[in-house]
Amino acid sequence: MFQSAEIGHSVSKSKYREAVPKLREALLEAQARLYEEKRSPVLILISGEDGAGKRETIHVLYEWMDPRFLSTLAFEDPTDEERERPEMWRYWQSLPPKGQIGIFAGSWYSEPIRRRIKGKISQKDLDARAEQINRFEAMLVNEGALVLKFWIHLSEDAQRQRLEDLQSNPQTAWRVTSWNWKRLKTYDKLQDVAGHLLRLTDSAWAPWIVVEGTDEKYRSLRIGQVVESALSARNAQNVKPAEIAKTKVELPAANLQVQAGPPVTPFLRLVTDGRSVLSAMDLSLRRSDKAYARELADLQGRLSVLARDPRFKKRSLVLAFEGADAAGKGGAIRRISAALDARQFQIVPVAAPTEEERAQPHLWRFWRKLPRQGHITIFDRTWYGRVLVERVEGFCSESDWYRAYGEINDFEHELVEAGAIVVKFWLQISQEEQLKRFHEREQIGFKRFKITQEDWRNREKWDAYQQAICDMVERTSTGEVPWTLVEANDKNYARVKILRTLCDRLDECLG
């Protein structure tokens, strides 16, 4: 991986002086256009060995570009807000919006490398992490981001020389500490670990660009040129974000494929025997008012105790509610929230994304609402919007919603890994029951806000929705985070089933 960066690349002073003004103008031009047209978010990762010139490179980028539309993301020890959420949360919070450039001084690569060197994780763990990273970056690129990953390399000799030079100059001696010399001793180990991780994560859509760090002029020019050419290429593309993924920035590679070519989903619409997880549901299931009253009180009491369980203080709960319009999500949620302390939970009604949310990957708006430890977030409609309403209404392309299955599974897996308990419900009602409820709503004052023209329109696509739901359940009901399908024609039955499922899951996860 690093061989080509030990061959003594260098650029003469005169060549540098000649190249920089043109490059700078091209960079500013490309950056201004990117910003004006809010085209893509751009992520530039600056990584590499200590003293290879990471700090200096960032400095040069600020000098050559308009610093007002750059931001540098550095990650120190996690804050308590960060510690209580999945590892990737801090990076999601730092993603630049469309049109802006985020320079990552430290990234999702830093921790795995550090831990592997210290022997805190195994080689297999590292490989699994690489796979996760590939999927994360593929998601970013498919969502329209431009991802440029630089590794600035310095041979061991060059690194030693650099430290000695710094130390001998009184102006810079403060920058060299015993920590630097100690790090130099682990040079080989770093080469092994980083080299391995870089190979596994060198993809066509988010390539690694290894740059020799010894000669400052070469290093700066090389990185500036790559950034400029990537930005200009992006500006020249007259395509939708989803298709941008097909255009590679540089270097071949790939152990995982980002979407390309025509969609392969027609098989989803094949009907072989007409049975489905939905048609197999018994919507006639009912609970009498009397039994309901008793069970509701019992289950709410049980939930209330579970939410105050000391073991829950180190966990969090993410509840996801999906269902057709008027399926009773709101009522079910109210029966849950009634058993909880209002200071402990937050209900997030999911409607159309805001302007800030539209400038980010589709999962971003859910990441920003994740609960801290000991807390609960209840989503009324969820990240499944992309494979339901967005799919059926054609708000995104076929390949967009198809890849969302994997992205969603990854998202939920990260939540579970971080100790969150994730429980998701689909509330199913029949078409007749929905019609009846729509008419009821029109009669009730405060409920008339809940029924709109759109609700009526959605009904017309009933079959398409049923198909989308079946596919969703099939592709995202995992062992860790299964779907619970709820027969919801009878509200009593549905609420009891939801509360019981929730209590059982909490018991199981806390036990």
Added chain:
Amino acid sequence: MFQSAEIGHSVSKSKYREAVPKLREALLEAQARLYEEKRSPVLILISGEDGAGKRETIHVLYEWMDPRFLSTLAFEDPTDEERERPEMWRYWQSLPPKGQIGIFAGSWYSEPIRRRIKGKISQKDLDARAEQINRFEAMLVNEGALVLKFWIHLSEDAQRQRLEDLQSNPQTAWRVTSWNWKRLKTYDKLQDVAGHLLRLTDSAWAPWIVVEGTDEKYRSLRIGQVVESALSARNAQNVKPAEIAKTKVELPAANLQVQAGPPVTPFLRLVTDGRSVLSAMDLSLRRSDKAYARELADLQGRLSVLARDPRFKKRSLVLAFEGADAAGKGGAIRRISAALDARQFQIVPVAAPTEEERAQPHLWRFWRKLPRQGHITIFDRTWYGRVLVERVEGFCSESDWYRAYGEINDFEHELVEAGAIVVKFWLQISQEEQLKRFHEREQIGFKRFKITQEDWRNREKWDAYQQAICDMVERTSTGEVPWTLVEANDKNYARVKILRTLCDRLDECLG
């Protein structure tokens, strides 16, 4: 303050049963309309003595209203993110957007009361805090918020009785700890302190509503009714947010006046002798390229050292840049950022507010960008937009921009109180110089993005802008945070003056 809440208010079971369904429907109706029309943010503060029924009241509000558009804000020990910013930061982060209701279980009143009881602050400190709170709440109301502050009161006897009842029931005994009994001993002190603070902060625009807590039915009904009537009154108003302030919710009072009546600002346009802080500036000031190069290097070195000063680790720096179009803000900022570590600073270019920002008070978008300790935020255009472009272009009413002077002074004062160093620059150029620079920009490729039709239009209002700038300087140049007016016809001169002022201020504040 509390006498009327010790007279044994109560509501019979039958009256309660009769009242609740109607109240509930009215609440849901009012809430739905508020949400649909994104009319106002609503802040409901639930405070009072321990065991007076705060928790239960919040619970009832959730039961009666749609919990999906409620959020409860509870404030535990500050997180490290919170500790490193002004005290009010966490409350700004928690403000509900327009159309939503935020229930504050704990608020900006909790800390002052707690500290005064413990003797950590003096009576005078408390009074000063009350004044700050009044101004903060007036700002919220003027920005369109509805603020309802409940104090649930329980007499000492009733409180003792309540604890004994809870303790004797095995189901609820866990809720009573030795802490509760200890708190009871400070009852009188709490009455004194809270009573005093409530009196000082009982304003027509954000009244305190004291509710007797002994009878649960009375308490719930009373609070529900007040919320309903306030929401309905707000929905019935067909006025702009700025005017809402004039309508009081209940109770008279006030030691401070929120705007009302016709604007009183015509005096601002009186010209007596034609001299102003701007006309008094000597725009012919220049620095030769040679002197500039030397001074720039010196000052950047000095700034770089100051930013790494260990004493800065507990401070933060907020830099504000304002100036006419093409006055050279970007170039000046670049000379500052070049001396800093990119991981330490963030540049915030201020353009039109986003959708999420428009749903909040005008200062909200600056609060969200405040630096942590040891960090620097550079604002390229600032919170002064309201008294500059918004005033001149008529984007807000005269009373809106006039009150902004006070709000801005409060904002900067809070920053300074929290240890931030705030430095603000106005870059002044002549009309001729601006014209010259506009023409130059049109010639340069990457700069053509910087010059728009709007820039040309703004020029036509030159005099109005000059007037607005003079008023701004006069009203917001405080001892703590003075304006530095920069003669910017010569870029060399301007940059040196800015860097020197900044270094001097840092020296002074860290020394």
